[in-house]
Amino acid sequence: MDPELYRTCIVLLTGSLTAATTALVGSFLVLRRMALIGDAISHAILPGIVIGFLLSTQRHPLILLPAAAAAGLLTVWLIELIYRSRRLSEDASTAVVFPALFALGVLMIARIRYVDLDLDCVIFGRIEDVDRRPLVLFGTDLGPRAVWLLGIMLLLDLLLVVGLWKELKISTFDPAYAESLGFKPLRIHYLLMTAVSLTAIAAFEAVGAILVVAFLVVPAATAFLLTNRLWLMVALAVLFGLASVVLGYVLASEAVLNSQGAAAMAVAAGLLFLLVWLLAPHHGLLAAILRRRRLRLRFAEDLVLLHLEQAQTRQEICQTLQERLRWSDRETERILAALSRRGWLSCDDYSVRLTPEGVQAVAELRSRYPA
Numbered sequence: 001m002d003p004e005l006y007r008t009c010i011v012l013l014t015g016s017l018t019a020a021t022t023a024l025v026g027s028f029l030v031l032r033r034m035a036l037i038g039d040a041i042s043h044a045i046l047p048g049i050v051i052g053f054l055l056s057t058q059r060h061p062l063i064l065l066p067a068a069a070a071a072g073l074l075t076v077w078l079i080e081l082i083y084r085s086r087r088l089s090e091d092a093s094t095a096v097v098f099p100a101l102f103a104l105g106v107l108m109i110a111r112i113r114y115v116d117l118d119l120d121c122v123i124f125g126r127i128e129d130v131d132r133r134p135l136v137l138f139g140t141d142l143g144p145r146a147v148w149l150l151g152i153m154l155l156l157d158l159l160l161v162v163g164l165w166k167e168l169k170i171s172t173f174d175p176a177y178a179e180s181l182g183f184k185p186l187r188i189h190y191l192l193m194t195a196v197s198l199t200a201i202a203a204f205e206a207v208g209a210i211l212v213v214a215f216l217v218v219p220a221a222t223a224f225l226l227t228n229r230l231w232l233m234v235a236l237a238v239l240f241g242l243a244s245v246v247l248g249y250v251l252a253s254e255a256v257l258n259s260q261g262a263a264a265m266a267v268a269a270g271l272l273f274l275l276v277w278l279l280a281p282h283h284g285l286l287a288a289i290l291r292r293r294r295l296r297l298r299f300a301e302d303l304v305l306l307h308l309e310q311a312q313t314r315q316e317i318c319q320t321l322q323e324r325l326r327w328s329d330r331e332t333e334r335i336l337a338a339l340s341r342r343g344w345l346s347c348d349d350y351s352v353r354l355t356p357e358g359v360q361a362v363a364e365l366r367s368r369y370p371a
Helices: 003-031 037-044 046-056 061-083 091-109 120-124 129-130 145-164 165-173 175-180 185-224 230-253 263-279 286-306 314-325 327-343 356-368
Strands: 132-139 140-144 345-347 352-356
Touching: 003 037, 003 165, 037 061, 037 091, 037 185, 037 230, 046 061, 046 185, 046 263, 061 230, 120 185, 129 145, 129 185, 129 263, 132 286, 145 165, 145 185, 165 175, 165 185, 165 286, 165 327, 165 352, 175 286, 185 230, 185 263, 185 286, 185 352, 230 352, 263 286, 263 327, 263 345, 286 356, 314 327, 327 345, 352 356
Parallel strands: none
Antiparallel strands: 132 140, 345 352
16 A cells, blocks of 8 residues: 555544544533533543553553543542532632643653653644554554554443443433432443543544543534434534544645644534534524524514504604604614515505404414503
8 A cells, every 4th residue: 555545544544533432422521511621631641641651661551541541530539529628610620620730740741851752742642643653562563553542442432332321311411310210420420531531541642632622522512512312412423523533634734734633633623613603503603693583573573563553654653663662764664564574564655554464463462462
C-alpha cells in the first residue's frame, strides 16, 4: 500500500475510534449534566499518566490505564467531597479541582527530565503520528498502538452501554426510581466515571488532554438537540463524531489549513454543533425564533378579533388599537391582512367586518378567555 494512503487510513481510523468510544460515554455525561466533569477528568488524569510512567519507565497501556483511571476517580471523589460540604456549587468545585491536578501533572513532566512525555502531545495530541508508535508484542509489530488501545476501549464501552443500558438509562433520568429498583445508582455513577477515565487516557495520545473533551461532549450535545430518544441520541452522537473526524481531516490537509488534525477535528465538531444549533427542527435557534413569531402573530390576531365586536372603519379600528395597545397603523394593517387571508375578516378600503368564520373564532376566544 502507498505509505501516504496507509497513513491517511490510520489517521481516519484512529479518529473514528476516538469519536465512537467518546460518544458512547459522552452522551450520558451530557444527559446527566456532567459535561464539565468530563472536561475535568480528561485533564486531571495527567498526574496518573506521569505516575504510571514513573512506575513502568515506559508508556505501557497496562500500567497507564489503571493509573489514569485512579486519577479520574480521585478527581470525581474530590469534586463530590467539596460539593457535599455545601460551601461551593458543583461547577465551582469542579473548577477548583481539575486545574490543580492538571497543573500538577504539567509540573511533574517539566521537572522530571527523563519522562518521555511531550507537553505539546499532552495538550494537543499527535494524531498524524499514530502510525509511528507501534504496539510491539513478543517482538512482533502489531500496528499502531493507538488503534489497538482505542479499539479495545470501544469494545469495553460498548459492552458497558449495551450490558447496563436499562440501569444507565433509569439512573440517568430518575436516580431515586433506580434506587428503589435496587440498581445502585452510585455504583453505576462511579462505573461510568471509570469508563470516562479509561476512555480519556485511550484517546489521550491521539487527541491530547484539551481536545479530548471536544469528542466527549460536542457530538453528544449536537445529537441532544435533534432527538428526545436515548438510543437515537447515542447513535447520532457517534455519527456526528465520525463526520467531525472526516471534515476535520479535510480541514487540516495541506490544501486547506495545513494544521494539526486533532484541533481541526475539534473545530469541525464545533461547526457541526453550530449548524445544528441554528437549524434543528425543534430545538434550533431559528425554529425557536419562528415559534415566537408565530405565537406573537397569533396573540395579536386574537387581540384584534376581540376588539372587532361590530363592523368598523379601518380608521376606527386603527385608532382603537393605537389607543389601547399602542400599535402603529402599519402593525395593525399587517394583522388585518393576516386575518383576512385566514378568512376571518372581510376588508375593503374603508370598512372591516367579521366573516361568519370570524364570528365563530371570536366566540371560541370568548369561551376560552371569559371576561
